[in-house]
Amino acid sequence: MNIEAKLGLDVFKIDKERHITIDVEVCNRVCTDKACLYVCPAHLYEIDDQGNNTVNFEGCLECGTCLISCDHRALEWHYPRGEYGVQYRMG
């Protein structure tokens, strides 16, 4: 089962307000390793057609790994507002 299908099994309550914002300018200017692309267990980071880093925050498992792994402080990351985000039924 691919990762998108796996995420499809989880319960998400999606906020219109994003809880992760990328300072793309930093990614482009200083980051060579681009850790977010491979550390995220939900595989949510992607470089778009324009070559800019994007994150599909709707599928976020809220583990914080991207935040901890970004050496360049390019992420503005907080938990989704109460009532939003992933809601595990098992945990």
Add this chain to the structure above:
Amino acid sequence: MEKVDCIIVGGGLAGLSAAYGLASEGLEVMVVERGDYSGAKNVTGGRLYLSPIRDIYPELWESAPFERPVTRELVTLMGDGASTTLELASDCFATAPYQSYTVLRARLDQWLADQVMEKGGMVITKNRVDEILVEGSKVIGIRAGADDIGADVTIIAEGVLGLLSSKVGLREEPLARDHALGYKEILELPSSVIQDRWHLNEGEGAAHLFMGEVTKGMMGGGFLYTNKDSISLGIVVGMSAMRERKEKIESHTLLDAFKELPQIRPLVEGGTLVEYSAHAIPEGGIAKVPKLFGDGYLMVGDAAGLALNALLTVRGMDFAIASGFYAARAVADAKSRGDCSAAGLAQYEQSLRSSFVLKDLETAKDIPHIMENPRLFTHYPQAVSGLLEKLYTIGPHPSQKLSSTVIGGVRKDFMNARTLKELYAMRKI
């Protein structure tokens, strides 16, 4: 500003344990939890070691929604193409009172929240705390949305990331080298299949850990726990280890590869995947435990880095529950003396020091450093399995004497200066 005796930031096991203690003492306590219910945001492996905390709230555990007591302990050292599985069969694990139980957090945390409410504590879910309010050096309460709520003591139980507490300087921001990523799948299987597959009596459970090839040599390992009618199958991998590996691996693919291993495939066969989850784990050890108390506040559980990964045992939930318990006692005491300053709350750290919480973390103080050695996850699983593979092999050529195979293998893989030095360092574990 509305005011209560005690506010608790985060309704996970640490926060709820503190709330239960305080509510039992008749204090006015309010837990604020961002999830739709307690446990909605929480992930563990996992198994709860009950032995260290059995006497803490003894009345609770009889009715707790545990999955299965762990009666079978297995560990597999995975080399490339050969692996070795050890099973520890021990009467002391196989008979009650059981040392540990498998758990699922959405069930366990929600149940504990119910117990808190039954004692008269408030658990406010679906609300995110936005800020810890500080006046001078004193924590005075919280801000959640448009509401400011004051408290004599604020217990910080926000979990591993510590976003709010690091913002106001009560701890450091989390660093990659002190944290691991844990992620897992829950696969449903009928309980009869679980019992057959893991050779268990009805109701009993197994815990199976994996080291080596499962993380492609990165610090960490795989785990498999049997629940009532599902299994938890997952991976823990060091955040720094992922960064340091030459050829980067997308973390999610490790778990898929794990499931495809010939040793694992028959175990998960027929299982229905129902949930995929991920969470960070504190692994910095005692060196990274922040100041545990100050004017008007205490830190408990993962928020305070109270967790321990000692390769074969991963512990955090028992530390969370125990730290919550001692926090509640300290707050109740401070309230009764009318002194919620740092001095009034200092008893909290003392009781953690004389309990298993800080004692075990102190005993394990060298483990984070030892685990930084990647050979633990490459050389050793491979060497053990390689040697056994030789011993079991009957090839087309005349065999060596058993003793020379063993001596040769041991000499090559274990009797060299580097390995001996490493094994010597491991005596500290």
